[in-house]
Amino acid sequence: MIEKPKKKAVVLLSGGMDSTTAAYWAKDKNYELIALAFDYKSKHNDSEFACAQRTATRLGIELHRIPLDFINDMFKSDLLSSGGEIPEGHYAEETMKRTVVPFRNGIMLSCAIGFAESHDCEAVIIGNHAGDHAVYPDCRTEFILALSAAAHSGTYSGVQILSPFCEITKADIAKLGDDLLVNWTDTWSCYKASSDIHCGRCSTCVERAEAFHLAGTMDPTKYEDPDFWKQAVADFESVGIPAAKDEGK
Numbered sequence: 001m002i003e004k005p006k007k008k009a010v011v012l013l014s015g016g017m018d019s020t021t022a023a024y025w026a027k028d029k030n031y032e033l034i035a036l037a038f039d040y041k042s043k044h045n046d047s048e049f050a051c052a053q054r055t056a057t058r059l060g061i062e063l064h065r066i067p068l069d070f071i072n073d074m075f076k077s078d079l080l081s082s083g084g085e086i087p088e089g090h091y092a093e094e095t096m097k098r099t100v101v102p103f104r105n106g107i108m109l110s111c112a113i114g115f116a117e118s119h120d121c122e123a124v125i126i127g128n129h130a131g132d133h134a135v136y137p138d139c140r141t142e143f144i145l146a147l148s149a150a151a152h153s154g155t156y157s158g159v160q161i162l163s164p165f166c167e168i169t170k171a172d173i174a175k176l177g178d179d180l181l182v183n184w185t186d187t188w189s190c191y192k193a194s195s196d197i198h199c200g201r202c203s204t205c206v207e208r209a210e211a212f213h214l215a216g217t218m219d220p221t222k223y224e225d226p227d228f229w230k231q232a233v234a235d236f237e238s239v240g241i242p243a244a245k246d247e248g249k
Contacts, residue, residue: 015048022127041072
């Protein structure tokens, strides 16, 4: 019996929880993967990339790092090395918009689409999730669908964008990752990245800790302030806005 050839795809692998779970998901779906990471000089870029390298090695996939230095030089965001202090608190608070890098996913996906066509890959896989919608315009479903349509019409091979987590939560990703046997110690979330330990106070640390809690799964992460997330969530919910529910629509 002749085996069907594997589907080939590019996966965006930053080294965070979402992209790492997306890589495991794609392997489970029998995709032949090439991974891309982007060096845009965010404060946590190197910490994330070290994790991406370990995941790529663990999954046996090729990983390329693409330099995007111009983002740090020309864009405004506190997430960048050229930006200000990282805010602390819940992920969906208004202050977290200071960490948005304008059109970051649009730029990275565009690079990945060109890479995909050049390497005979039929799809680009990204791990954005529903909790991102409140803060990041280029994580929302309508954006992904629009760019996927553009990719399909703008490439000879009809490359598509797959966003398997677009309508699920970070807690759902934590559950799925456990089912897929993701090694969580090979993931990095902290935006501050000032040490080898997650700070526990920045928005992504709060979101990470809350996700594991809501998922009912063990969080192996070491935080400098392991209990801050509880108060951050309580403070956010006390103003009457459910955490991570505003999808910006």
